[in-house]
Amino acid sequence: METGLDLANRFRDVIINGKWIANTNFKEQLTGTSLEMATSVLGSANSIAVLAQHIHYYINGLNTVFNGGTLDIKDQYSFDFRSLQTQEEWDYFLTTFWNHSETFANHVQSMSEATLSQVFVAEKYGTYRRNIEAMIEHSYYHLGQIVLLKKLVLQRNETL
Template identity: 60%
Template sequence: MKTSHQLATRIREVILNGTWIANTNFKAQLENTNWEMVTQKVSNLNTIAVLAQHVHYYINGINQVFAGGTLDIKDKYSFDFPPITSQAQWETFLHQFWKDAETFAHHVEQLTEEQLNTDFTNPNYGSYYRNIDGMIEHSYYHLGQIVLIKKLSTSHE
Protein backbone atom coordinates (compact mmCIF):
# COMPACT_ATOMS: atom_id res chain seq x y z
CA MET A 1 0.00 0.00 0.00
CA LYS A 2 1.26 3.47 -0.89
CA THR A 3 2.37 5.70 1.94
CA SER A 4 -0.30 8.26 1.05
CA HIS A 5 -3.01 5.61 1.36
CA GLN A 6 -1.63 4.47 4.71
CA LEU A 7 -1.66 8.04 6.02
CA ALA A 8 -5.20 8.63 4.75
CA THR A 9 -6.34 5.43 6.46
CA ARG A 10 -4.80 6.60 9.73
CA ILE A 11 -6.55 9.98 9.44
CA ARG A 12 -9.87 8.25 8.94
CA GLU A 13 -9.12 5.93 11.86
CA VAL A 14 -8.49 8.68 14.38
CA ILE A 15 -11.28 11.00 13.25
CA LEU A 16 -14.01 8.96 11.56
CA ASN A 17 -14.06 5.23 12.02
CA GLY A 18 -11.05 3.49 13.53
CA THR A 19 -10.45 1.54 16.69
CA TRP A 20 -6.98 0.14 16.13
CA ILE A 21 -4.81 2.54 18.17
CA ALA A 22 -7.14 4.03 20.79
CA ASN A 23 -10.07 1.62 20.54
CA THR A 24 -12.16 4.68 19.60
CA ASN A 25 -12.18 7.77 17.40
CA PHE A 26 -13.50 11.34 17.41
CA LYS A 27 -16.76 10.42 15.71
CA ALA A 28 -17.49 7.60 18.17
CA GLN A 29 -16.76 9.93 21.11
CA LEU A 30 -18.66 12.96 19.83
CA GLU A 31 -21.70 11.66 17.98
CA ASN A 32 -24.81 11.57 20.12
CA THR A 33 -23.37 14.03 22.63
CA ASN A 34 -25.28 17.08 23.66
CA TRP A 35 -23.96 20.59 23.48
CA GLU A 36 -24.31 21.18 27.21
CA MET A 37 -22.05 18.24 28.06
CA VAL A 38 -19.37 19.11 25.48
CA THR A 39 -19.25 22.74 26.63
CA GLN A 40 -19.18 21.85 30.32
CA LYS A 41 -16.03 23.05 32.03
CA VAL A 42 -14.19 20.40 34.07
CA SER A 43 -11.66 21.99 36.40
CA ASN A 44 -9.24 24.13 34.38
CA LEU A 45 -9.28 21.81 31.33
CA ASN A 46 -10.39 22.78 27.85
CA THR A 47 -13.92 21.72 27.03
CA ILE A 48 -14.59 18.80 24.73
CA ALA A 49 -16.09 21.21 22.19
CA VAL A 50 -12.99 23.41 22.18
CA LEU A 51 -10.68 20.40 21.74
CA ALA A 52 -12.74 19.14 18.80
CA GLN A 53 -12.78 22.61 17.24
CA HIS A 54 -9.02 22.88 17.79
CA VAL A 55 -8.33 19.70 15.80
CA HIS A 56 -10.78 20.80 13.12
CA TYR A 57 -9.01 24.19 12.91
CA TYR A 58 -5.76 22.48 11.88
CA ILE A 59 -7.47 20.09 9.47
CA ASN A 60 -9.18 23.04 7.82
CA GLY A 61 -5.93 25.00 7.61
CA ILE A 62 -4.13 22.14 5.88
CA ASN A 63 -7.11 21.56 3.58
CA GLN A 64 -6.76 25.18 2.48
CA VAL A 65 -3.16 24.45 1.43
CA PHE A 66 -4.26 21.30 -0.41
CA ALA A 67 -6.79 23.42 -2.29
CA GLY A 68 -4.00 25.71 -3.51
CA GLY A 69 -4.34 28.37 -0.83
CA THR A 70 -1.96 29.71 1.75
CA LEU A 71 -1.26 28.38 5.22
CA ASP A 72 -3.06 30.91 7.40
CA ILE A 73 -3.53 29.00 10.65
CA LYS A 74 -1.71 30.26 13.73
CA ASP A 75 -1.16 28.41 17.00
CA LYS A 76 -2.17 31.49 18.98
CA TYR A 77 -5.69 31.32 17.45
CA SER A 78 -6.10 27.55 17.58
CA PHE A 79 -8.23 27.59 20.75
CA ASP A 80 -10.26 30.74 20.01
CA PHE A 81 -13.78 29.85 18.93
CA PRO A 82 -17.19 31.36 19.49
CA PRO A 83 -19.06 29.42 22.15
CA ILE A 84 -21.41 26.63 21.12
CA THR A 85 -24.81 27.62 22.52
CA SER A 86 -27.23 25.09 21.03
CA GLN A 87 -27.55 21.51 19.91
CA ALA A 88 -28.06 22.68 16.33
CA GLN A 89 -24.73 24.55 16.38
CA TRP A 90 -22.95 21.52 17.81
CA GLU A 91 -24.43 19.16 15.22
CA THR A 92 -23.59 21.59 12.42
CA PHE A 93 -20.01 21.73 13.65
CA LEU A 94 -19.77 17.92 13.84
CA HIS A 95 -21.15 17.52 10.32
CA GLN A 96 -18.52 19.96 9.03
CA PHE A 97 -15.76 18.27 11.04
CA TRP A 98 -16.54 14.84 9.52
CA LYS A 99 -16.79 16.31 6.04
CA ASP A 100 -13.52 18.24 6.33
CA ALA A 101 -11.71 15.23 7.82
CA GLU A 102 -12.78 13.12 4.84
CA THR A 103 -11.66 15.89 2.47
CA PHE A 104 -8.31 15.95 4.26
CA ALA A 105 -7.92 12.17 3.94
CA HIS A 106 -8.88 12.34 0.26
CA HIS A 107 -6.25 15.01 -0.43
CA VAL A 108 -3.62 12.93 1.36
CA GLU A 109 -4.50 9.86 -0.72
CA GLN A 110 -3.76 11.81 -3.89
CA LEU A 111 -0.19 12.68 -2.90
CA THR A 112 2.70 10.95 -4.61
CA GLU A 113 5.77 9.76 -2.74
CA GLU A 114 7.65 12.70 -4.23
CA GLN A 115 5.04 15.18 -2.99
CA LEU A 116 5.06 13.64 0.48
CA ASN A 117 8.78 14.36 0.68
CA THR A 118 8.58 17.99 -0.50
CA ASP A 119 8.48 20.97 1.86
CA PHE A 120 5.10 21.83 3.30
CA THR A 121 4.63 25.52 2.38
CA ASN A 122 7.92 26.47 4.03
CA PRO A 123 11.15 24.49 4.55
CA ASN A 124 10.97 25.34 8.27
CA TYR A 125 7.84 23.15 8.59
CA GLY A 126 9.41 20.05 7.09
CA SER A 127 7.81 17.76 4.55
CA TYR A 128 4.17 17.07 3.76
CA TYR A 129 4.72 13.63 5.31
CA ARG A 130 5.99 15.12 8.57
CA ASN A 131 3.03 17.51 8.80
CA ILE A 132 0.42 14.88 7.98
CA ASP A 133 1.94 12.43 10.44
CA GLY A 134 2.08 15.21 13.01
CA MET A 135 -1.59 15.96 12.43
CA ILE A 136 -2.43 12.30 13.11
CA GLU A 137 -0.40 12.29 16.34
CA HIS A 138 -1.87 15.63 17.38
CA SER A 139 -5.37 14.25 16.83
CA TYR A 140 -4.71 11.16 18.97
CA TYR A 141 -3.33 13.39 21.73
CA HIS A 142 -6.53 15.43 21.87
CA LEU A 143 -8.72 12.35 21.42
CA GLY A 144 -7.20 11.00 24.62
CA GLN A 145 -8.01 14.25 26.39
CA ILE A 146 -11.61 14.09 25.18
CA VAL A 147 -12.01 10.53 26.46
CA LEU A 148 -10.67 11.53 29.88
CA ILE A 149 -12.76 14.70 30.11
CA LYS A 150 -15.88 12.71 29.22
CA LYS A 151 -15.09 10.27 32.02
CA LEU A 152 -14.45 13.10 34.47
CA SER A 153 -17.64 14.91 33.52
CA THR A 154 -19.83 11.83 33.89
CA SER A 155 -18.24 10.95 37.24
CA HIS A 156 -19.42 14.33 38.60
CA GLU A 157 -23.08 13.78 37.72
Template identity: 55%
Template sequence: MSTTSQLAKRFREVLLDGKWIANTNFKEQLSDITWEQATTKIDSLNTIAMLTFHIDYYIAGLVNVFEGGDLEIRDKYSFDLPVIDSQEQWAAILGKLWKDSERFATLLEQMPDSKMNEVFVDEKYGTYLRNINGMIEHCYYHLGQITLIKKMILFKLK
Protein backbone atom coordinates in the same frame (compact mmCIF):
# COMPACT_ATOMS: atom_id res chain seq x y z
CA MET B 1 -0.71 0.27 -0.82
CA SER B 2 0.84 3.68 -1.42
CA THR B 3 2.21 5.77 1.43
CA THR B 4 -0.45 8.42 0.94
CA SER B 5 -3.22 5.79 1.02
CA GLN B 6 -1.80 4.35 4.24
CA LEU B 7 -1.63 7.82 5.82
CA ALA B 8 -5.21 8.58 4.74
CA LYS B 9 -6.33 5.30 6.32
CA ARG B 10 -4.55 6.19 9.59
CA PHE B 11 -6.10 9.65 9.54
CA ARG B 12 -9.61 8.26 9.00
CA GLU B 13 -9.01 5.75 11.83
CA VAL B 14 -8.44 8.45 14.44
CA LEU B 15 -11.18 10.77 13.23
CA LEU B 16 -13.93 8.78 11.59
CA ASP B 17 -13.99 5.03 11.90
CA GLY B 18 -10.98 3.32 13.44
CA LYS B 19 -10.36 1.29 16.53
CA TRP B 20 -6.80 0.09 16.02
CA ILE B 21 -4.67 2.42 18.19
CA ALA B 22 -7.07 3.85 20.78
CA ASN B 23 -9.97 1.41 20.42
CA THR B 24 -12.10 4.46 19.59
CA ASN B 25 -12.14 7.56 17.39
CA PHE B 26 -13.43 11.14 17.41
CA LYS B 27 -16.74 10.27 15.76
CA GLU B 28 -17.48 7.53 18.26
CA GLN B 29 -16.54 9.66 21.26
CA LEU B 30 -18.45 12.74 20.14
CA SER B 31 -21.57 11.11 18.68
CA ASP B 32 -23.48 11.04 21.97
CA ILE B 33 -22.22 14.29 23.49
CA THR B 34 -24.80 17.04 24.00
CA TRP B 35 -23.94 20.68 23.55
CA GLU B 36 -24.19 21.14 27.31
CA GLN B 37 -21.67 18.36 27.91
CA ALA B 38 -19.42 19.64 25.12
CA THR B 39 -19.26 23.07 26.76
CA THR B 40 -18.91 21.84 30.35
CA LYS B 41 -15.80 23.28 31.96
CA ILE B 42 -13.88 21.08 34.39
CA ASP B 43 -11.28 22.98 36.39
CA SER B 44 -8.62 24.39 34.07
CA LEU B 45 -9.12 21.80 31.30
CA ASN B 46 -10.27 22.75 27.83
CA THR B 47 -13.85 21.79 27.06
CA ILE B 48 -14.69 19.03 24.62
CA ALA B 49 -16.08 21.69 22.27
CA MET B 50 -12.83 23.68 22.44
CA LEU B 51 -10.74 20.59 21.63
CA THR B 52 -13.07 19.64 18.79
CA PHE B 53 -12.88 23.14 17.32
CA HIS B 54 -9.08 23.14 17.79
CA ILE B 55 -8.58 19.92 15.85
CA ASP B 56 -10.87 21.02 13.03
CA TYR B 57 -9.10 24.38 12.85
CA TYR B 58 -5.84 22.63 11.98
CA ILE B 59 -7.43 20.07 9.67
CA ALA B 60 -9.18 22.82 7.70
CA GLY B 61 -5.93 24.79 7.55
CA LEU B 62 -4.08 21.86 6.01
CA VAL B 63 -6.94 21.16 3.62
CA ASN B 64 -6.54 24.73 2.37
CA VAL B 65 -2.85 24.07 1.66
CA PHE B 66 -3.63 20.70 0.02
CA GLU B 67 -6.04 22.56 -2.28
CA GLY B 68 -3.32 25.00 -3.35
CA GLY B 69 -4.00 27.79 -0.86
CA ASP B 70 -1.76 29.45 1.68
CA LEU B 71 -1.10 28.30 5.22
CA GLU B 72 -3.39 30.80 6.94
CA ILE B 73 -3.85 29.16 10.34
CA ARG B 74 -2.19 30.60 13.43
CA ASP B 75 -1.80 28.91 16.80
CA LYS B 76 -3.17 31.95 18.62
CA TYR B 77 -6.57 31.48 16.91
CA SER B 78 -6.82 27.71 17.27
CA PHE B 79 -9.02 27.86 20.38
CA ASP B 80 -11.25 30.75 19.26
CA LEU B 81 -14.43 28.73 19.57
CA PRO B 82 -17.61 30.69 18.96
CA VAL B 83 -20.23 30.56 21.71
CA ILE B 84 -22.32 27.40 21.57
CA ASP B 85 -25.76 27.59 23.10
CA SER B 86 -27.75 25.00 21.18
CA GLN B 87 -27.56 21.43 19.94
CA GLU B 88 -27.79 22.75 16.37
CA GLN B 89 -24.62 24.83 16.81
CA TRP B 90 -22.80 21.85 18.30
CA ALA B 91 -24.04 19.64 15.44
CA ALA B 92 -22.72 22.20 12.93
CA ILE B 93 -19.26 22.08 14.53
CA LEU B 94 -19.29 18.29 14.38
CA GLY B 95 -20.56 18.30 10.79
CA LYS B 96 -17.74 20.61 9.77
CA LEU B 97 -15.19 18.34 11.48
CA TRP B 98 -16.50 15.24 9.66
CA LYS B 99 -16.60 17.06 6.31
CA ASP B 100 -13.12 18.57 6.71
CA SER B 101 -11.72 15.23 7.91
CA GLU B 102 -13.04 13.34 4.91
CA ARG B 103 -11.80 16.10 2.57
CA PHE B 104 -8.34 15.91 4.19
CA ALA B 105 -8.21 12.12 3.72
CA THR B 106 -9.48 12.25 0.15
CA LEU B 107 -6.96 14.93 -0.87
CA LEU B 108 -4.19 12.98 0.83
CA GLU B 109 -5.13 9.81 -1.09
CA GLN B 110 -4.89 11.77 -4.34
CA MET B 111 -1.34 12.98 -3.65
CA PRO B 112 1.54 11.13 -5.23
CA ASP B 113 3.91 9.47 -2.76
CA SER B 114 6.69 11.72 -4.07
CA LYS B 115 4.89 14.73 -2.55
CA MET B 116 5.59 13.37 0.96
CA ASN B 117 9.25 14.38 0.77
CA GLU B 118 8.54 17.88 -0.54
CA VAL B 119 8.78 20.96 1.67
CA PHE B 120 5.48 21.83 3.31
CA VAL B 121 4.88 25.55 2.63
CA ASP B 122 8.23 26.65 4.14
CA GLU B 123 11.38 24.73 5.05
CA LYS B 124 10.88 25.57 8.73
CA TYR B 125 7.80 23.30 8.72
CA GLY B 126 9.61 20.31 7.24
CA THR B 127 8.03 17.95 4.73
CA TYR B 128 4.48 17.01 3.91
CA LEU B 129 5.12 13.65 5.56
CA ARG B 130 6.23 15.29 8.81
CA ASN B 131 3.16 17.53 8.89
CA ILE B 132 0.69 14.76 8.06
CA ASN B 133 2.18 12.46 10.68
CA GLY B 134 2.12 15.38 13.09
CA MET B 135 -1.58 15.94 12.38
CA ILE B 136 -2.37 12.28 13.09
CA GLU B 137 -0.38 12.38 16.35
CA HIS B 138 -2.03 15.68 17.31
CA CYS B 139 -5.45 14.09 16.78
CA TYR B 140 -4.63 11.09 18.97
CA TYR B 141 -3.32 13.41 21.69
CA HIS B 142 -6.58 15.36 21.82
CA LEU B 143 -8.71 12.23 21.37
CA GLY B 144 -7.22 11.00 24.63
CA GLN B 145 -8.09 14.27 26.33
CA ILE B 146 -11.65 14.22 24.99
CA THR B 147 -12.12 10.63 26.14
CA LEU B 148 -10.96 11.45 29.68
CA ILE B 149 -12.96 14.69 29.91
CA LYS B 150 -16.05 12.86 28.67
CA LYS B 151 -15.63 10.26 31.42
CA MET B 152 -15.19 13.02 34.00
CA ILE B 153 -18.36 14.76 32.84
CA LEU B 154 -20.42 11.58 32.75
CA PHE B 155 -19.13 10.52 36.18
CA LYS B 156 -19.86 13.99 37.58
CA LEU B 157 -23.42 13.86 36.24
CA LYS B 158 -24.21 10.52 37.92
Protein backbone atom coordinates in the same frame (compact mmCIF):
# COMPACT_ATOMS: atom_id res chain seq x y z
CA MET C 1 7.46 4.36 3.88
CA GLU C 2 3.76 4.85 4.11
CA THR C 3 1.91 5.79 0.96
CA GLY C 4 -0.72 8.52 0.76
CA LEU C 5 -3.37 5.83 1.16
CA ASP C 6 -1.68 4.46 4.29
CA LEU C 7 -1.49 7.93 5.86
CA ALA C 8 -5.09 8.71 4.88
CA ASN C 9 -6.27 5.50 6.51
CA ARG C 10 -4.32 6.27 9.71
CA PHE C 11 -5.97 9.71 9.76
CA ARG C 12 -9.42 8.18 9.20
CA ASP C 13 -8.69 5.76 12.07
CA VAL C 14 -8.33 8.55 14.62
CA ILE C 15 -11.06 10.86 13.34
CA ILE C 16 -13.73 8.90 11.53
CA ASN C 17 -13.83 5.14 11.89
CA GLY C 18 -10.84 3.41 13.42
CA LYS C 19 -10.37 1.48 16.62
CA TRP C 20 -6.90 0.02 16.22
CA ILE C 21 -4.76 2.40 18.31
CA ALA C 22 -7.18 3.91 20.84
CA ASN C 23 -10.10 1.51 20.51
CA THR C 24 -12.19 4.56 19.59
CA ASN C 25 -12.14 7.66 17.39
CA PHE C 26 -13.43 11.24 17.38
CA LYS C 27 -16.64 10.40 15.56
CA GLU C 28 -17.52 7.60 17.98
CA GLN C 29 -16.78 9.80 20.99
CA LEU C 30 -18.59 12.91 19.77
CA THR C 31 -21.62 11.63 17.87
CA GLY C 32 -24.65 11.82 20.13
CA THR C 33 -22.84 13.93 22.70
CA SER C 34 -25.06 16.68 24.06
CA LEU C 35 -24.07 20.31 23.87
CA GLU C 36 -24.17 20.37 27.66
CA MET C 37 -21.56 17.63 27.92
CA ALA C 38 -19.47 19.03 25.05
CA THR C 39 -19.26 22.48 26.63
CA SER C 40 -18.83 21.39 30.25
CA VAL C 41 -15.68 22.83 31.79
CA LEU C 42 -13.75 21.05 34.51
CA GLY C 43 -11.29 23.31 36.28
CA SER C 44 -8.90 24.90 33.82
CA ALA C 45 -9.22 22.15 31.19
CA ASN C 46 -10.58 22.91 27.75
CA SER C 47 -14.04 21.58 27.02
CA ILE C 48 -14.69 18.69 24.67
CA ALA C 49 -16.16 21.14 22.16
CA VAL C 50 -13.08 23.37 22.25
CA LEU C 51 -10.76 20.39 21.77
CA ALA C 52 -12.80 19.18 18.80
CA GLN C 53 -12.85 22.67 17.29
CA HIS C 54 -9.09 22.93 17.86
CA ILE C 55 -8.41 19.79 15.82
CA HIS C 56 -10.86 20.92 13.15
CA TYR C 57 -9.05 24.28 12.97
CA TYR C 58 -5.81 22.53 11.98
CA ILE C 59 -7.51 20.10 9.57
CA ASN C 60 -9.22 23.00 7.85
CA GLY C 61 -5.97 24.98 7.70
CA LEU C 62 -4.13 22.11 6.06
CA ASN C 63 -7.02 21.56 3.64
CA THR C 64 -6.61 25.18 2.53
CA VAL C 65 -2.96 24.51 1.68
CA PHE C 66 -3.85 21.23 -0.06
CA ASN C 67 -6.27 23.25 -2.21
CA GLY C 68 -3.50 25.64 -3.26
CA GLY C 69 -4.15 28.32 -0.65
CA THR C 70 -1.89 29.88 1.92
CA LEU C 71 -1.05 28.62 5.40
CA ASP C 72 -3.05 31.02 7.56
CA ILE C 73 -3.48 29.03 10.77
CA LYS C 74 -1.61 30.17 13.86
CA ASP C 75 -1.15 28.39 17.17
CA GLN C 76 -2.13 31.53 19.07
CA TYR C 77 -5.63 31.38 17.56
CA SER C 78 -6.10 27.61 17.68
CA PHE C 79 -8.30 27.69 20.78
CA ASP C 80 -10.28 30.87 19.98
CA PHE C 81 -13.80 29.89 18.99
CA ARG C 82 -17.24 31.38 19.30
CA SER C 83 -19.08 29.47 21.98
CA LEU C 84 -21.74 27.11 20.73
CA GLN C 85 -25.18 28.04 22.01
CA THR C 86 -27.53 25.32 20.75
CA GLN C 87 -27.51 21.59 20.10
CA GLU C 88 -28.12 22.40 16.45
CA GLU C 89 -24.91 24.45 16.29
CA TRP C 90 -22.97 21.61 17.89
CA ASP C 91 -24.49 19.03 15.50
CA TYR C 92 -23.73 21.30 12.53
CA PHE C 93 -20.14 21.68 13.69
CA LEU C 94 -19.79 17.89 13.95
CA THR C 95 -21.14 17.38 10.42
CA THR C 96 -18.70 19.98 9.15
CA PHE C 97 -15.86 18.35 11.10
CA TRP C 98 -16.56 14.92 9.55
CA ASN C 99 -16.86 16.38 6.05
CA HIS C 100 -13.64 18.39 6.32
CA SER C 101 -11.89 15.34 7.78
CA GLU C 102 -12.92 13.18 4.86
CA THR C 103 -11.77 15.92 2.47
CA PHE C 104 -8.41 15.93 4.27
CA ALA C 105 -8.13 12.14 3.99
CA ASN C 106 -9.01 12.23 0.29
CA HIS C 107 -6.30 14.83 -0.35
CA VAL C 108 -3.73 12.74 1.50
CA GLN C 109 -4.83 9.54 -0.21
CA SER C 110 -4.21 11.07 -3.63
CA MET C 111 -0.69 12.33 -2.78
CA SER C 112 2.21 10.71 -4.54
CA GLU C 113 5.47 9.81 -2.81
CA ALA C 114 7.02 12.83 -4.50
CA THR C 115 4.38 15.16 -3.06
CA LEU C 116 4.66 13.63 0.41
CA SER C 117 8.40 14.31 0.30
CA GLN C 118 8.04 17.94 -0.83
CA VAL C 119 8.52 20.90 1.47
CA PHE C 120 5.24 21.94 3.06
CA VAL C 121 4.85 25.71 2.49
CA ALA C 122 8.33 26.59 3.86
CA GLU C 123 11.44 24.64 4.81
CA LYS C 124 10.86 25.30 8.52
CA TYR C 125 7.64 23.23 8.42
CA GLY C 126 9.25 20.14 6.96
CA THR C 127 7.54 17.93 4.41
CA TYR C 128 3.93 17.19 3.60
CA ARG C 129 4.45 13.76 5.19
CA ARG C 130 5.73 15.29 8.43
CA ASN C 131 2.73 17.61 8.69
CA ILE C 132 0.25 14.83 7.96
CA GLU C 133 1.88 12.59 10.57
CA ALA C 134 1.82 15.49 13.05
CA MET C 135 -1.91 15.96 12.39
CA ILE C 136 -2.51 12.28 13.16
CA GLU C 137 -0.43 12.35 16.35
CA HIS C 138 -1.94 15.66 17.48
CA SER C 139 -5.41 14.20 16.96
CA TYR C 140 -4.65 11.13 19.10
CA TYR C 141 -3.34 13.38 21.86
CA HIS C 142 -6.59 15.34 22.02
CA LEU C 143 -8.75 12.24 21.51
CA GLY C 144 -7.29 10.91 24.75
CA GLN C 145 -8.23 14.13 26.51
CA ILE C 146 -11.77 13.96 25.14
CA VAL C 147 -12.23 10.37 26.34
CA LEU C 148 -11.02 11.33 29.81
CA LEU C 149 -13.14 14.50 29.95
CA LYS C 150 -16.28 12.56 28.99
CA LYS C 151 -15.67 10.13 31.84
CA LEU C 152 -15.03 12.94 34.32
CA VAL C 153 -18.09 14.94 33.23
CA LEU C 154 -20.29 11.83 33.51
CA GLN C 155 -18.84 11.06 36.93
CA ARG C 156 -19.43 14.63 38.10
CA ASN C 157 -23.01 14.60 36.83
CA GLU C 158 -23.72 11.32 38.61
CA THR C 159 -22.67 12.81 41.93
CA LEU C 160 -24.80 15.96 41.58
